[in-house]
Amino acid sequence: MTARARPWIWGAALGAALLLSIAVATTIGPAPLSIPDVVGSVLAHLGIGQSPLDALHDGIVWQLRLPRVLTAAAVGAGLALVGGVMQALTRNQLADPYLLGLSSGASLGAVCVLLLGLTLFGLPLLPPVAAFGGAILALLATLGLASSLGRITPTRTVLAGVAVSSLAAAITSFVIFWAASGDSYRDVLNWLLGSLAGARWPQVAIALGAVIVIGVPLAFSGRALDAFAFGDTTAASLGFSVSRVRWGLLVASALLTGALVSVSGSIGFVGLVLPHAVRLVVGPGNRALLPLSALVGGVFLIWADTLARTVFDPRELPVGIVTALLGAPVFALLLARRRSEA
Amino acid sequence: MTVDAAGLVVESITVRVSGATLVDGAGFDAPRGAVTALLGPNGAGKSTLLRAIAGVGGGAERAASRGVTFEGDDLLALPRRERACRVALVEQEASTELPLTVRAVVALGRTPFEAAFGGRDPDADGVIERAMATAGVTTFADRELPSLSGGERQRVMLARALAQQPRLLLLDEPTNHLDVAAQLDVLAVLQQLAAAGTTVVAALHDLSSAAAHADAVVVLAHGRVVAAGPTAETLTPELIRKVYGIDARWMTNPLTGRPLLAVARA
Numbered sequence: 001m002t003a004r005a006r007p008w009i010w011g012a013a014l015g016a017a018l019l020l021s022i023a024v025a026t027t028i029g030p031a032p033l034s035i036p037d038v039v040g041s042v043l044a045h046l047g048i049g050q051s052p053l054d055a056l057h058d059g060i061v062w063q064l065r066l067p068r069v070l071t072a073a074a075v076g077a078g079l080a081l082v083g084g085v086m087q088a089l090t091r092n093q094l095a096d097p098y099l100l101g102l103s104s105g106a107s108l109g110a111v112c113v114l115l116l117g118l119t120l121f122g123l124p125l126l127p128p129v130a131a132f133g134g135a136i137l138a139l140l141a142t143l144g145l146a147s148s149l150g151r152i153t154p155t156r157t158v159l160a161g162v163a164v165s166s167l168a169a170a171i172t173s174f175v176i177f178w179a180a181s182g183d184s185y186r187d188v189l190n191w192l193l194g195s196l197a198g199a200r201w202p203q204v205a206i207a208l209g210a211v212i213v214i215g216v217p218l219a220f221s222g223r224a225l226d227a228f229a230f231g232d233t234t235a236a237s238l239g240f241s242v243s244r245v246r247w248g249l250l251v252a253s254a255l256l257t258g259a260l261v262s263v264s265g266s267i268g269f270v271g272l273v274l275p276h277a278v279r280l281v282v283g284p285g286n287r288a289l290l291p292l293s294a295l296v297g298g299v300f301l302i303w304a305d306t307l308a309r310t311v312f313d314p315r316e317l318p319v320g321i322v323t324a325l326l327g328a329p330v331f332a333l334l335l336a337r338r339r340s341e342a
Numbered sequence: 343m344t345v346d347a348a349g350l351v352v353e354s355i356t357v358r359v360s361g362a363t364l365v366d367g368a369g370f371d372a373p374r375g376a377v378t379a380l381l382g383p384n385g386a387g388k389s390t391l392l393r394a395i396a397g398v399g400g401g402a403e404r405a406a407s408r409g410v411t412f413e414g415d416d417l418l419a420l421p422r423r424e425r426a427c428r429v430a431l432v433e434q435e436a437s438t439e440l441p442l443t444v445r446a447v448v449a450l451g452r453t454p455f456e457a458a459f460g461g462r463d464p465d466a467d468g469v470i471e472r473a474m475a476t477a478g479v480t481t482f483a484d485r486e487l488p489s490l491s492g493g494e495r496q497r498v499m500l501a502r503a504l505a506q507q508p509r510l511l512l513l514d515e516p517t518n519h520l521d522v523a524a525q526l527d528v529l530a531v532l533q534q535l536a537a538a539g540t541t542v543v544a545a546l547h548d549l550s551s552a553a554a555h556a557d558a559v560v561v562l563a564h565g566r567v568v569a570a571g572p573t574a575e576t577l578t579p580e581l582i583r584k585v586y587g588i589d590a591r592w593m594t595n596p597l598t599g600r601p602l603l604a605v606a607r608a
Contacts, residue, residue, distance in 0.1 A: 091439070223453055226446075229438040236398035237433075238506075239426030239454035284440045 007288035010281065014295035021302045022073060026065045028306055030313060031057060042066065063200070068309075069302055071199035072319075074207035075264045076301025077294040078215050082253045083271025084278075084293045085218055088225040088286050089249055090154040096272040097257040100157065100250075101138035101164035103266030106258065108168045108175075109134020110191040110265070115179040127191070128206070128262040135258035138164050157250075194267030194320030196305050203263040210259035211294075214252050219294055221249055222287035267320045269327025270297055276334050349374030349541040350417075350510060353409025355394045357387070357565075359402050364390045366565035372543050372558065374413065377536045379552035379573070380545040382562035383586060388545035389434060391562065392512045395543070396431040397422070412510050412541070426454035430508035432499050434515045434545075441486040444498050448474055448483075451505025470505050476531055477501035492519035500528065504535075511535060513544040517551065529555040549586070553577060553603035554595065561585055574601060583608060 027033045037052055041061045044051035051058050079097050086095040098104070109130035112118040118125060125133075145160035172192075180188055190197065224245050227235040232242045275293045282288045301319070304326060308319040350372040357365040365387040372378035380388045394405040397418050410417045417425065430451070451473065452466045474480045477500045487495060496519050503511060516532070517525040529551055536542050536557070546552045552559060552573070559576050561569040563585050569576050574592065582590040588608050595602040 223450075223456070226440075226442070227450055227453060229440045229442070230436045230450075231433075231438075233393060233398050233431070233433055234436050236422070237396055237426060237429075237431040238450060239423035241422055283446075284442055285446050 068199040072305040073298040077298035079270040080274040080297025081294040084275035100161040102135040104165040104168035105134040105138025106131040106261040132262040191265040193318035194265040195318040214256040225286040370570045376557035379556035386562040387565040430503035430506040432513040451502040473504035
């Protein structure tokens with residue numbers, strides 16, 4: 001449509017890049033495999049033909065690498081998408097998926113289970129469940145604080161999120177200082193920095209399920225967000241129910257982020273940086289921006305995680321370190337480029 | 343002009359914001375296919391009344407509206423989206439930091455006509471082109487909004503509203519940032535739209551342009567309607583002195599032969 005953007009071509013190219021990335025990243029690792037090996041093995045598990053691999057390598061593909069790559073794709077897509085939505089919703093360029101205290105809440109939940117052995121009604125909690133619970137509690141605290149300040153506005157919500165984040169982070173640090181020892185540090189760091197090392201099929205189900213159920217409708221919310229760009233009155237005069245749309249998007253974003261954080265910990269910079277990068281290419285309209293950000297996010301996190309698990313093989317980096325190492329300089333470049341344009 | 347055909351009929355609208363009454367039982371008729379000017383000094387409640395008619399009063403505004411009908415239908419009972427397919431509002435100050443292109447902004451006007459997911463409506467491109475041409479923004483269709491002057495931006499907002507193909511067009515100070523030539527262009531566009539059947543209600547600051555271009559006027563003061571009716575009969579020198587505290591006299595514009603309202607400080 002517009003002069004500088006051909007969103008459909010970008011969408012098709014990125015969709016192809018995502019599929020190719022999934023296939024290629026699955027071949028990479030200590031046990032070298034080829035793309036036909038991987039495709040054959042996956043098809044065999046889907047009931048088509050015979051796997052070309054022996055049981056050991058077949059297990060590596062189906063039990064380890066593929067679930068991890070798929071989780072990376074889903075988490076990356078979801079984070080970039082929610083980042084774009086939050087930036088539009090709050091009209092704040094620095095917004096990211098964790099703006100409402102979700103990551104700090106999730107980290108606190110996970111740390112309490114890992115270090116304090118927190119239980120619920122005497123039942124042991126899994127870290128992902130505790131992380132999701134922590135994220136939702138933090139969201140409720142943020143919204144409760146925002147509404148106690150008066151009518152809920154985007155600015156008040158952001159400020160309340162900062163307050164809740166700081167408190168949850170302080171309590172998390174206190175718990176770590178008090179209780180962490182030896183090996184438990186590593187588990188805790190994985191949560192705080194974000195890691196996909198534990199991704200198996202249950203994690204794929206959670207992350208991919210959340211992206212399909214919540215993320216796909218969010219990706220098509222661009223025209224509502226474009227109308228919101230001119231303020232609430234214009235959005236209402238174009239037929240949108242302003243408060244219902246705003247809260248629907250906010251709650252959907254929070255639930256999706258909570259689900260992603262519960263499988264991966266809080267991976268930074270994906271949701272903050274990638275929508276800005278996509279904006280440079282297709283322009284600021286959210287209609288194209290949101291779906292394309294999701295595709296870019298999936299590709300980006302697949303490769304960031306592939307680096308994280310192979311560069312220092314056999315040791316692994318938390319992928320959050322890789323995204324920060326790549327994301328921070330990219331963000332700086334984007335800022336510099338915008339300055340030279342202005 | 344067919345005054346008897348029901349256009350916009352407002353029985354009574356009252357709008358309160360945290361205790362203060364901005365619009366107080368305002369009621370008036372705006373004839374179908376005519377330009378009705380909403381007049382009144384600053385703070386008379388023109389903008390608030392327009393928002394209440396459009397049903398988009400935001401924030402702390404509490405509107406109590408009774409008997410707001412357009413072409414016989416209860417306007418505020420219509421679902422939002424259906425209303426957006428019939429009523430468009432051009433706000434006085436609508437801006438964004440998003441560097442959207444003019445074309446993309448005008449395309450927003452087609453939003454209410456699209457299916458919830460996916461498809462654009464098939465005649466969108468044609469409607470958008472015509473709206474841009476009518477509002478005179480085609481020459482800078484691919485420029486980004488922040489690079490435009492205030493007057494150009496205001497015409498983009500008019501084009502966006504025209505893309506809604508409204509039966510009822512509400513405008514808040516549409517000539518505000520425009521130079522004289524552009525003001526005359528916009529007022530001429532409003533008259534063309536009215537001639538083609540659209541009911542136009544525009545809040546205007548400038549008495550003289552209202553006098554020359556509006557078929558009917560509604561005069562507000564302190565949130566109440568103090569006079570309403572055909573322009574020449576309603577805008578009497580006495581009324582203008584009472585509402586604005588200035589002297590006024592009807593004359594004939596020697597350039598156009600149309601009515602001209604001369605004004606001077608009392």
